[in-house]
Amino acid sequence: MNAFNKPSPIPLPATFNLGETATDLEDATPRYRQLAARLQQLIEQGAFPSGSRLPSVRMLAEQEQSSPVTALTALRYLENLGLIEARPKSGYYVRAKSLLLKEPRNTTVTEAASEVALSKTIMRVISAASRPNLVQLGAASPNHVLFPVSRLRKLLTANNRTMLEAIGNYDMSMGHPELRTQIIRRYAHYSVLLKPEEIIVTVGAMEALNLCLRAVTQRGDTVAVESPIYFGILQIIESLGLKALEIPTSARDGISVDALELATRLKGQVKALIIMPTIQNPLSSVMSDSDKQYVAELMEERRIPIIEDDIYGELYFEHHRPRPLKAWDKTGNVMLCSSFTKTIAPGFRIGWVAAGRWQQEITHLKFTSSVATTSLYQIALARFMETGGYDHHLRHLREAFQLQIRRVSEAIERYFPRGTCLSRPRGGYLLWVELPKPCNTLKLFDLALAAGIFTMPGCLFSTSERFDHHLRINCGDLWTPQIEHALKQLGELSQRCME
Amino acid sequence: MNAFNKPSPIPLPATFNLGETATDLEDATPRYRQLAARLQQLIEQGAFPSGSRLPSVRMLAEQEQSSPVTALTALRYLENLGLIEARPKSGYYVRAKSLLLKEPRNTTVTEAASEVALSKTIMRVISAASRPNLVQLGAASPNHVLFPVSRLRKLLTANNRTMLEAIGNYDMSMGHPELRTQIIRRYAHYSVLLKPEEIIVTVGAMEALNLCLRAVTQRGDTVAVESPIYFGILQIIESLGLKALEIPTSARDGISVDALELATRLKGQVKALIIMPTIQNPLSSVMSDSDKQYVAELMEERRIPIIEDDIYGELYFEHHRPRPLKAWDKTGNVMLCSSFTKTIAPGFRIGWVAAGRWQQEITHLKFTSSVATTSLYQIALARFMETGGYDHHLRHLREAFQLQIRRVSEAIERYFPRGTCLSRPRGGYLLWVELPKPCNTLKLFDLALAAGIFTMPGCLFSTSERFDHHLRINCGDLWTPQIEHALKQLGELSQRCME
Known part of the structure; x- marks a missing residue:
């Protein structure tokens, strides 16, 4: 039987x-x-x-x-x-086999604020991503089958009249009312209370972050960031002629609040803090509630605006969604940025910002940056959120990512050189790998690319050289023997980088 | 019979x-x-x-x-x-009755470069535009029935697989290959020879202009602009902390090349020129070919980058499309910006820039500004251009605008105070009205708004006070008795503003 x-x-x-x-x-x-x-x-x-x-x-x-x-x-x-x-x-x-690999070591040294000059390296790496037939272990982009694309397609085309009006009209508003309402409803569950008109819809979170930084800094100013940090943020800092002050950040609990406290003691030196408190890119760390509250209060006291990047916030693996840091903001000192790029529709490029005290400045900057954000996608997203498919979809997405991260982690344990350390993501779909020194991951990037594998070298995530032997691995793609093979190859190539 | x-x-x-x-x-x-x-x-x-x-x-x-x-x-x-x-x-x-109204007088005085502080006035005016049931004589937005919205809707939804991929994928490229090819094919007819990869697709022309200015200027620099000039450009200048040097511009032939020559004699003083050589906003003027060539060569000689805004270029009323100034650019000194906002799909917010020498800088800035532009709309636009409906559509659009401008012009002649001067647009759908002094058009804006009519006061189009008795009128809406009535009311109200 x-x-x-x-x-x-x-x-x-x-x-x-x-x-x-x-x-x-x-x-x-x-x-x-x-x-x-x-x-x-x-x-x-x-x-x-x-x-x-x-x-x-x-x-x-x-x-x-x-x-x-x-x-x-x-x-x-x-x-x-x-x-x-x-x-x-x-x-x-x-249960996942308990991995033998250690977590990556925390950085402990805070260096002086530094100008950023990474754009050439970053553009060189990114431009390689579009080559055909690469195994995608680099860019933070999940497989499109994981997104509710058919549903969105139906919602886009469901109402003929709405669609025709959205195509034919020049919308100068800061966001579609339906979408603004859906966004604030959701935040209300996470203790962030907003009014619909506080939401400014942007072209992805990237535009939101860019506008926030422009609102509170001037060329030459210093901005505190986590270390390592998403290279896109370093690129914005570079493009605005700002300096980055990198604060040590743990792969488990996020930014070191002690180091942040020390680094911001001198009044007027740090002009803004950009932070990803919930599922950091590339570490996938989550700050504790008490750390979030402490940072919110400390920065308020020191008059340092906080720009919170929350785009991975919905992709937590714990039982409840960690609250955004904005939940402890009492005075409008936190600009909360997010988007649907990682959760519903990567191709729509719809993000938003709730800009607190800088609402008016951001409204003005948004107008000069791109006038308004296309309304058709906003309508489709609002209806998707309203008709209740969102939570169901998110549950499946989180489950898929969690499983995928486990499989990639196990493969890394199997195939990577002895001494490799590996993050234990608390959400999202990114792994942070610390290879044994002296493995140079930019060299590894070139070798892997020649073998048809796209990776993200650690040097993109800091102005210092401290992550030159690190690697960010995208686990957003569906598990296939091809991915396992690519990870095996990557392990072998990294061995070669050490010789 | x-x-x-x-x-x-x-x-x-x-x-x-x-x-x-x-x-x-x-x-x-x-x-x-x-x-x-x-x-x-x-x-x-x-x-x-x-x-x-x-x-x-x-x-x-x-x-x-x-x-x-x-x-x-x-x-x-x-x-x-x-x-x-x-x-x-x-x-x-x-034939249009020959209008008795004179054209607006040219400004002749060049004042010193000035900081821009218009954003509050502009945002106050613009935010009023979204009130319901206004007669739209202000914003430069044609009626949506004039656009090929049904066709675009079909193209958007025609290919299921393309659509699903476009929604689900995170596109990091600088433009969809199909659209880039269509754009450069079109320019080839107007003596502008480009390669597809030179086209960087942006969120409307506004993002393109913003990126171009950021690529060639720093806070405190001076930018030469036409006077009067589209307020959105003044807003970008303000948001970047630049100064505007306004060059007298005629309602018929565009910028005064003599004044421009004088103003740019001192080496290093002017860091960029923003110009709309073909159908200027708000004047609807067109520069002659010889003036275009002269300006292209003069600026090249003086190492002053030109940012050309060509968004109304396809809406000419003459027999042939006037060539963009970029046609006389031999060294990559002209950054050509345009969009489909005025010609095909206002709601898509798809624009582009061919950035000449600054291609790499603009690519980098585009990434930090909004990563990439949503590809689904790009595909639909490329197919619309490819399947040949574009020229047919443009012919109808131009005809509609020309007729509409005549009707509004005749109504202004009928109803506006004696001494009113009026532009004779050479394309587009905007009229520039000079009311007799001391009519203050910002006061008129408030009175008209109270009567349900949205207008654009002249003070938005300059840092000086020289257009405080001017008005820009949108002729993009379909002619109705309601519009005629609104123009009549506006004439009466402007009489009241002079008392």
Whole structure:
């Protein structure tokens, strides 16, 4: 009897057959232990990979022709062994093998504020991304099948009249009322209370960040940033002739609040703080609530505006969404920037900013930057959020990313040189890899590119050289043997970079 | 016999009846003169308004049961009288009554470069534009029925796979290849030879202008501009902390090249020239080819980069499209900016720049400004241009605007105070009105707004006070009795502003 031939949430490969593996077990063993042993064998042989969901209690009982109690007892037995874990309202999942790799070391040194001169390196790396047939381990862009593109397509074309008006009219407003309303409703759940007119819709979060920095700084000013930090932010800083003051940031808990406190003691020296408190790029770290509150209050006291980049905020892996730092903002000192690029529609380039005290300046700058943001996409997004598909979609997205991160992590453990350290992302789909020195990852980038693999070298994420042996890995693409092969190659190439 | 009851290109009002008006004519009068007299009466009574097309020779002959020769002779007779005019391959049109109003006086004084502090006034005026039910005589936005919105909607949704990919993917390129190719093909007809990769697609022309200015100036620098000039450009200048040096500009032939020559003599003083050589906003003037060439060569010689704003370039009223100034650029000193906002799809916000020598700087700035421009709209626009509907559409658009400008001009002559001067647009859909001093048009703006009419006061178009009694009028909306009434009211209100 092969009970597993019925469809299960994750289909079994043909070679794995519960009936066959069960023959060694004695009849005297309790029924639940027999079942548990067979499941254990399947997990160990890879039929259920790390992070995958096991069949439900009901399905397992039915397939095994046992009672639900027996099936449940078997699952709890495996849970006690640490092999699987229960997730509320979702079922049992194969626990990730605890990785042996250490997390990347925190930087501890704060260097002086530095001018940024990375644009040539960055543009060289980015322009390579568009070559055809590359394995995408570099750019932070998930596979498009993970997004609700069909749904959005329908919403875009659903209302003929709306569509015609949106194409034919010159909208000079700062955001479509429907979308503004949806955005503030969502924030209200996370303790951020806003009015619709406070939302200024932008061309992605990048425009929002750019406008915020322009509103509060002048050429030559110093801006505090996390270290490492998303290279796009360093590029904005460079393009505005600003200096970056890099604050040590941990791969687990985000920015070092002590270092930030020290670095901002001298009045008037730091003109703004750009920060990603919830799922940082590239570290995927999350600041604690108490750190968020401390930073919000400290910066307010020191009159340093905060520009919060929250684009990965919805992609948390914990049970509840971490609150944006803006939740502790009492005086409008925090400019909250985000977008739908990472969550719903990468191709729409719709972002926003709630600019607090700088609402009027940002409104003016937005007009001079691009007048207004195209309304058709805004309408489609508002309807998508309104009709309730958003949360459902986000749950699936988070699940897919979490599974994907586990698989890539395990492959890195398998294939990368001894001494490699690896972040444990608390959300999103980015891994931060610290290779053993003296592996130069810009050299690795070139070697990998020649082999058809696109990577992001660590030197893009800092003005210093401290991340020259680091690598950011995109886990947004669907797992394939091709990706596993690319990771294996990357491991081999990084070995070569050390010789 | 009422021959005109058959459908004619512009339907006749019921009160006009050729049969009735013909009774006074003696039989001895030649047939063609009888016909001409009747047509003349119809024109004078307003049945065929200025700029409207008369029935074709064939149709007229058929309706009148005369020979085509008679009909043609009648039309030529009226042409000799100056009442109608032939347009090649199009037919006979009622000639605009020659307006009695003078053109606005040229400014002749060049003042010192000045900081711009207009943003509050501009934002106050613009924010009023979104109030519901206003008669739109202010914003430069044509009625959406004039745009090929249904066609674009079909093109947007035609290819399911393309659409899904465009929504789901994070495009980091500087422009979709199809659109870049279409744009450079078109320019080739106007003696501007470019390669596809020279086109950087932007969020409207506004982003293009903003990036160009940022590429060649620093805070405190002086930029030469036409006077009056589109307020959006003054806003960019203000937001970047630059100074504007206003060069006198004629409502007919554009910038005074002599004044420009004088103003740029001192080496290093002027860091850039922003100019709209073809259909200037708000003057709708067109520079001569020789002036364009002179300015291109002079600025090259003096190492002053030119930022050319060509967004109205396709909306010329002459027989051929005036060449962009870029056609005389031999060294990459001209950054050519334009968009589809005024010609195909106001709601798409798709523009571009061919940045000459500053290609690399602009590429970098574009990335930091908004990463990339959404590709779905680019694909739809490329297909629209490719499938050949563009020229046909532009012909209709130009015809509609020309007719509309005539009607508004005639209404202004009828209703505005004695001494009013009025531009004779050479393209586009904007009129520039000079009211007799001391009429303050910002005061007029408030009075008109209270009466439900949105206007653009002249003070937005200069840092000086020299256009405080001017007004820009949008003729992009379809003619209705409501618009005529609004113009009448505006005339009365401007009378009140002088008392």
